[in-house]
Amino acid sequence: MITLCSQCDKPEHQCTCERYCCHCKSMENIRMGVDGLYYCSDCREACDVLLADSDAH
Ligand SMILES: [Zn+2]
Ligand SMILES: [Zn+2]
Structure with missing residues (x-):
């Protein structure tokens, strides 16, 4: 299962939200x-x- 950004609904490597x-x-x-x-x-x-992504390995 892939976790999606709560703001843009994209996975971390596709997310372009300002990260803080x-x-x-x-x-x-x-x-x-x-x-x-x-x-x-x-x-x-x-x-x-x-x-x-901790369970992806
Ligand atoms: Zn995002
Ligand atoms: Zn903090």
Whole structure:
């Protein structure tokens, strides 16, 4: 299953949305979580959100 961006409904590699953390608005180390939202590494760990592509390997 592919996780889609919550804003544009495209997978992470096709998404061209401006990427910033949905919690702290940081723009560093932003990755998509399994819920389709973008997180910085700190907030992603704090919220226990897995990477969108973590089950693709
Ligand atoms: Zn997007
Ligand atoms: Zn953050």
